[in-house]
Every structure is written in structure tokens, then in C-alpha cells.
Amino acid sequence: MKEDVLFFKAYADYHTNGANRAYWAKLFNSISRRLQENRRMRLYSSFDENMPIYEFHSDVRGRFIRVMQYDPMNEVVASEKYSPRRFFTAWIDERATSIEGVKEPELVICLLMSRANIIMAKKLIDSWLFDNDEMTKELIDRVYAEQERLDKGDDEYI
Amino acid sequence: MPKTFRAVLNRGRFQAQGDRLEKSRPWAQEDVPTKSDGHTFLDELKERLTPAEFAVRASCFEKAKKWVDNSPQRGHNIVSPIKSSFPPSPPIRSIRVDGELYSGFAFKDDDR
Numbered sequence: 220m221k222e223d224v225l226f227f228k229a230y231a232d233y234h235t236n237g238a239n240r241a242y243w244a245k246l247f248n249s250i251s252r253r254l255q256e257n258r259r260m261r262l263y264s265s266f267d268e269n270m271p272i273y274e275f276h277s278d279v280r281g282r283f284i285r286v287m288q289y290d291p292m293n294e295v296v297a298s299e300k301y302s303p304r305r306f307f308t309a310w311i312d313e314r315a316t317s318i319e320g321v322k323e324p325e326l327v328i329c330l331l332m333s334r335a336n337i338i339m340a341k342k343l344i345d346s347w348l349f350d351n352d353e354m355t356k357e358l359i360d361r362v363y364a365e366q367e368r369l370d371k372g373d374d375e376y377i
Numbered sequence: 378m379p380k381t382f383r384a385v386l387n388r389g390r391f392q393a394q395g396d397r398l399e400k401s402r403p404w405a406q407e408d409v410p411t412k413s414d415g416h417t418f419l420d421e422l423k424e425r426l427t428p429a430e431f432a433v434r435a436s437c438f439e440k441a442k443k444w445v446d447n448s449p450q451r452g453h454n455i456v457s458p459i460k461s462s463f464p465p466s467p468p469i470r471s472i473r474v475d476g477e478l479y480s481g482f483a484f485k486d487d488d489r
Binding site for chain 2: 267269289296305312314315316327363366
């Protein structure tokens with residue numbers, strides 16, 4: 220497990236946590252350039268697994284992305300009972316943009332930072348910002364199907 | 378026209394979500410909710426769930442309580458809405474508990 224997961228000490232070591240945030244910042248910076256817009260984000264000072272590690276808002280597309288991560292050193296994650304790929308999920312939600320309650324759509328991704336999970340996260344982010352919602356929903360359905368498949372003990376990667 | 382001062386209420390909600398479930402425990406109050414209040418809100422949300430709905434979210438509630446406990450001493454200062462989600466480990470589709478903070482402050486330390 221340890222070899223497959225990046226930023227293993229993300230919630231135990233401040234430097235690793237910073238590098239982990241920088242990883243997402245770099246990714247979303249390149250997305251901002253593709254969208255030709257100014258980047259807008261919120262960086263939490265909280266060093267807490269339960270808070271988003273990165274949030275992105277696209278003014279051009281009028282939608283949010285919230286990335287949350289599983290702590291690789293968490294008891295359940297580290298138990299190696301599950302494959303790292305099992306710690307990935309996503310859903311579409313709405314997000315209030317102001318106190319007045321104006322809402323915009325939001326893609327939420329919650330993952331353990333394994334290489335396979337990062338590839339899937341990038342596909343979802345791309346689809347959410349550059350394709351259509353149907354494609355994103357289709358990818359999310361694939362994520363859920365993958366969870367069921369892994370729970371049945373089928374570890375063959377698709 | 379004279380300007381009137383309107384106090385910003387401390388507003389937010391916990392919500393049990395996923396698999397077509399959407400039950401919430403909102404708050405909007407003048408007093409800043411304490412960490413104990415946060416636990417009470419979560420307990421009240423838990424009471425609104427069926428045993429099966431709660432069973433798959435038991436670890437989500439634990440994570441949400443940890444989030445409340447990890448709030449700053451004076452509580453979260455909500456400059457713009459804050460949203461956090463607590464899916465189970467490992468995740469099951471979109472099943473989760475959400476914590477949403479809309480305005481004011483939330484989860485300051487309890488008065489001694």
C-alpha cells in the first residue's frame with residue numbers, strides 16, 4: 220500500500236501536507252490557463268483530514284470542485300484490508316457561493332492519493348470543466364460500479 | 378434612509394446525504410454554537426435517521442464530531458460558506474454526512 224500512495228504523511232507532516240496542496244494547486248493552475256480565467260480558491264489553514272485539501276471555482280464555467288483526501292495513515296486505510304483503489308468516490312452537489320444563498324453546481328472528489336485514483340480524479344475534473352454533465356455522471360457511475368466490483372473481491376483493473 | 382444594523386446570525390446545518398436520502402439539522406441562532414452544540418446537532422440528526430440509514434453512516438458521524446472538536450478555540454469564522462463532507466471508510470457511492478457553515482461563527486470552545 221505504502222508504495223502506491225503519494226503524500227503518505229499528508230496529515231502527519233506539515234511539509235508533506237504543503238507538497239500535497241501544491242500538487243493540486245499546480246493542476247488547477249494549468250486548468251485555469253486552459254479556461255483562460257483568473258484562479259480563485261480557498262486554502263484552509265486547518266491541518267485536518269476532514270476539511271477539503273483543495274477547492275477550485277471556475278468563473279467561466281460557474282461551478283466548483285472540492286477535493287477531499289483519505290488519510291493514508293488512518294487505521295482502516297492502513298489496514299491493507301482494501302486496495303487503495305477502493306478509497307475513491309465522487310458525487311455532484313450544489314454549493315452556496317454567498318451568504319445570500321446563490322448556488323452553483325459542485326463536483327466533489329474524495330480519494331486516497333494512489334496513482335490510479337489520481338488518474339480517475341483528473342478524468343472527472345476534465346469532464347466536469349470541459350465536457351458535459353452526462354459524461355461526468357457516466358464516469359461517477361463507473362466509480363460506483365468499481366466499488367461494488369472490488370467489494371466482490373474482483374481486483375482486476377478496468 | 379438611515380442605515381440599520383442587522384446582526385449576522387450564526388447559521389449552518391448538518392445533513393445526512395446519499396442514496397436518495399436528504400435529512401438535515403439546520404441551525405440559525407444569535408449565540409455562537411459551541412462544540413457541545415455541534416455534537417447535539419449531530420445527535421439530533423442521527424435521531425431522524427432509520428437504523429439502516431444510520432448504520433451505513435455511523436463512521437461519518439464520528440468524523441463529523443471530530444471535525445467539530447478540531448474547530449478553532451473561538452470557532453470557525455465564516456467569511457464565505459464552508460462545506461465539508463464525511464464519507465465512510467471505505468466510501469459507498471455518495472453516502473455521507475455534510476457539514477455546512479453559512480454565516481457567523483461555529484463551534485467555539487464550551488464556556489467553562
